[in-house]
Amino acid sequence: MTAPTVLFICTHNAGRSQLGAHLMDHVAQGRVRVLSGGVAPADRINPAIATTLSELGIDTTDATPRAVTADDLATADVVVTMKPNLDLPGPVRGEHVQWSFPDPAEWDADGARGMRDAVKSAVEDLERRLR
Structure with a gap:
């Protein structure tokens, strides 16, 4: 069985x-x-997000923001938009899941931990469903 692709x-x-x-x-x-x-990628990952992920033992050193492509949308089994109504570069072929999380651009790690935990819970639910 091929692993599903989640974008x-x-x-x-x-x-x-x-x-x-x-x-x-x-x-x-x-x-x-x-x-x-991302639809308008930044130059680097948000340092507060990187910090909260490192607290869970997740290394983001090689993480680089990139633009989402029409090919990404066409080949993903599940597309999760973390903000509703994003202007995507093409149609979604697979399942489209819309979550609504605030933009942490100006947050420090203390502010981002709650969102990290909420996203983790949503991700765990989605992963269980995909098994």
């Missing part, structure tokens, strides 16, 4: 979608192929 998308691929992707990779332990992207 996490937010605006900058620096915070919310990085959280979703790294947490899914951590939780699924290889049972899911994970991608992330």
Whole structure:
């Protein structure tokens, strides 16, 4: 059986979608192929998000924000938008799941921990459903 591909998308691929992707990779332990992207990618991952992920033993050193592509949308089994109504570069072929998490762009790690935990819970639910 081929592992399903889950694509996490937010605006900058620096915070919310990085959280979703790294947490899914951590939780699924290889049972899911994970991608992330943004509609207007930032230059680097949000340091507060990187800190909260490192607290769980997740290394984000090689994480680089990137643009989501029409090919990503066409090949993902599940597309998770971390913010409703994003202007995507093409149609979603697979299942489209919309979550609504605030933009952590100006947050410090203390502010981001609650969202990290909420995203982790949502990711765990999604991963269980995909088994």
